[in-house]
Amino acid sequence: MSPSKPAPRNINLHPPNHTPKSLTETTFDVIVLGSGPVGRTLAAQTSASGLSSIIIEAELYGGDCPFWACVPSKALLRPAETLSASRQISGAKELVASVPPATVDVQGVFARRDAFTHGWDDQVILDISLSQGCTVVRGWGELLDERKVTVKNVNGEEAVLTANHAVVLATGSDPILPDIPGLKDVPFWTPREATSADQVPQHLIIIGAGPVGTEMASVYAGYGGRVTLLSASADILPGQEPQASRLVREALEDAKVDVRVSAGVIKVQKNTDDSVTVVCSDGSTVTGSTLLVATGRTPRTKGIGLERLKISPNLEVNGNLVVTGVEGNWLYAIGDINGLSPTTHMGAYQARITANAIVARAKSSAAKVLDASPWSAFSNTADEKAVSHVIFTDPNIAQVGLTMAEAKRRGIKVKAVEAEFQFPGAWLHAESNYYKGWANWVVDVEKNTLVGATFVGREAADLVHASTVAIVGELPIDRLRHAVPPFPTVSEIYTALFAAL
Ligand SMILES: Cc1cc2nc3c(=O)[nH]c(=O)nc-3n(C[C@H](O)[C@H](O)[C@H](O)COP(=O)(O)OP(=O)(O)OC[C@H]3O[C@@H](n4cnc5c(N)ncnc54)[C@H](O)[C@@H]3O)c2cc1C
Numbered sequence: 042m043s044p045s046k047p048a049p050r051n052i053n054l055h056p057p058n059h060t061p062k063s064l065t066e067t068t069f070d071v072i073v074l075g076s077g078p079v080g081r082t083l084a085a086q087t088s089a090s091g092l093s094s095i096i097i098e099a100e101l102y103g104g105d106c107p108f109w110a111c112v113p114s115k116a117l118l119r120p121a122e123t124l125s126a127s128r129q130i131s132g133a134k135e136l137v138a139s140v141p142p143a144t145v146d147v148q149g150v151f152a153r154r155d156a157f158t159h160g161w162d163d164q165v166i167l168d169i170s171l172s173q174g175c176t177v178v179r180g181w182g183e184l185l186d187e188r189k190v191t192v193k194n195v196n197g198e199e200a201v202l203t204a205n206h207a208v209v210l211a212t213g214s215d216p217i218l219p220d221i222p223g224l225k226d227v228p229f230w231t232p233r234e235a236t237s238a239d240q241v242p243q244h245l246i247i248i249g250a251g252p253v254g255t256e257m258a259s260v261y262a263g264y265g266g267r268v269t270l271l272s273a274s275a276d277i278l279p280g281q282e283p284q285a286s287r288l289v290r291e292a293l294e295d296a297k298v299d300v301r302v303s304a305g306v307i308k309v310q311k312n313t314d315d316s317v318t319v320v321c322s323d324g325s326t327v328t329g330s331t332l333l334v335a336t337g338r339t340p341r342t343k344g345i346g347l348e349r350l351k352i353s354p355n356l357e358v359n360g361n362l363v364v365t366g367v368e369g370n371w372l373y374a375i376g377d378i379n380g381l382s383p384t385t386h387m388g389a390y391q392a393r394i395t396a397n398a399i400v401a402r403a404k405s406s407a408a409k410v411l412d413a414s415p416w417s418a419f420s421n422t423a424d425e426k427a428v429s430h431v432i433f434t435d436p437n438i439a440q441v442g443l444t445m446a447e448a449k450r451r452g453i454k455v456k457a458v459e460a461e462f463q464f465p466g467a468w469l470h471a472e473s474n475y476y477k478g479w480a481n482w483v484v485d486v487e488k489n490t491l492v493g494a495t496f497v498g499r500e501a502a503d504l505v506h507a508s509t510v511a512i513v514g515e516l517p518i519d520r521l522r523h524a525v526p527p528f529p530t531v532s533e534i535y536t537a538l539f540a541a542l
């Protein structure tokens with residue numbers, strides 16, 4: 042069995058129920074490795090379609106998202122964002138300023154986060170899967186042979202399971218720990234510790250300014266901590282539209298985060314007073330109380346038996362998420378493990394597409410060859426054309442489809458359309474500077490359709506989905522003039538973008 046990762050705060054990762062021995066049967070239509078949002082979504086759907094489905098989980102039932110990732114991070118971000126917003130509205134800001142001390146109740150924030158994680162107790166999520174008709178077994182799952190899987194728990198109990206139709210790998214991803222000299226000799230946080238901490242570090246140094254690094258910088262600076270954010274690249278959030286990265290960087294700097302760019306970390310050391318010093322490639326150093334390593338994630342493919350079936354650890358999938366090179370359409374890989382679009386919602390989308398394929402193949406031999414055309418019920422076309430994500434910094438970056446740089450890299454003839462949030466719906470929400478934001482569309486000039494969009498602003502998260510619909514529907518841009526956003530709302534940015542065409 043693969044070694045368990047240590048749990049922060051003495052959280053019990055291995056509740057004693059649902060042992061391999063407790064299974065009353067060992068043959069299922071569908072076997073799923075991993076109970077994250079992706080594995081659970083798939084099993085719920087195959088189970089609802091009448092296929093018996095078992096989920097194998099090695100740690101807390103529910104995966105990263107509810108315990109160590111999306112849920113606790115967003116629970117921590119929200120109070121800081123609300124406080125920052127109320128500081129900018131006359132009539133509210135006076136009250137916020139008048140309450141001593143003029144800051145949030147940090148222990149209240151942590152308690153609120155703990156409520157969302159159910160104190161790292163997985164029973165609530167487990168009960169949902171059971172109520173959906175899924176069987177659950179706790180332990181480490183490993184491919185043994187075609188359609189055969191072993192599951193072994195921390196006490197050495199084991200069972201061998203057989204799948205009638207499909208085995209689905211939904212094992213998620215692990216944090217990348219870079220090979221920085223000295224790193225293995227100092228204590229450091231990964232996203233697990235950063236999302237489950239119950240104190241604000243006096244001075245947090247964050248290596249990596251991707252979504253994890255920037256969101257955690259917002260959290261800990263928002264609650265009064267000193268934060269240094271180190272980015273190896275020339276700006277933070279590489280891969281976003283440059284203007285989006287710039288706006289978030291300015292906001293972090295306004296919140297007193299020390300943002301250092303082109304500052305790849307080349308050495309780390311622990312000092313006698315337990316502080317940590319990092320040395321950057323530009324020769325600068327920084328010393329702080331706590332170190333967070335947020336340098337990306339890698340698919341969790343080790344120890345799951347891929348080598349027994351001669352599958353490379355860098356596994357690839359086809360259009361309905363079957364692992365390439367495996368005959369017989371029985372092995373699928375979905376969610377973070379395939380590295381396509383590592384977010385909860387895109388993984389859950391892959392789960393729905395895969396469940397459609399498994400059910401169709403199980404129910405009709407005529408359906409063994411499935412419609413693989415773009416946008417069919419069996420094709421994960423959105424992974425190619427309409428991946429959406431939100432970075433929940435303040436301001437948010439909400440993005441879908443291609444950035445300008447990516448569209449050009451793909452050889453698409455595009456033009457950028459940009460607009461700022463300078464219209465009544467934006468400023469009526471509060472006051473002049475409250476809604477500082479920027480948006481762009483990436484327009485395919487030959488097809489006259491949208492291929493990408495970015496919205497940067499306070500609570501901009503919910504603006505992006507209308508653009509996702511336009512991209513997926515391949516809606517002619519000219520038709521958008523008839524999509525009228527209500528007044529006064531922030532979605533009037535769509536009228537501004539249309540006007541800028
Ligand atoms: C700090 C942070 C914040 C994030 N915020 C967001 C966000 O706001 N929105 C968003 O969409 N995404 C967010 N993400 C990404 C999101 O968490 C992942 O994309 C999502 O959890 C992937 O789901 P999954 O089911 O593929 O994998 P996971 O959630 O990792 O679940 C995989 C499960 O499989 C289990 N497992 C692994 N191997 C085995 C095995 N051999 N046998 C049995 N069980 C096994 C693991 O224990 C785990 O429970 C965030 C990530 C981080 C790190």
Ligand SMILES: NC(=O)c1ccc[n+]([C@@H]2O[C@H](COP(=O)([O-])OP(=O)(O)OC[C@H]3O[C@@H](n4cnc5c(N)ncnc54)[C@H](O)[C@@H]3O)[C@@H](O)[C@H]2O)c1
Pocket residue numbers: 219221248249250251252253254256271272273274278279304305306307335336337338382383384430431432433
């Ligand atoms: N809101 C969300 O949806 C959300 C939030 C957090 C995380 N996530 C998911 O989690 C995944 C991982 O996020 P992440 O931020 O850890 O990874 P990332 O790969 O997006 O960013 C890591 C950054 O660290 C930098 N880096 C690497 N080595 C470095 C070094 N030695 N010194 C300084 N910088 C260094 C890289 O250049 C990169 O920019 C993302 O792909 C995303 O899908 C999503």
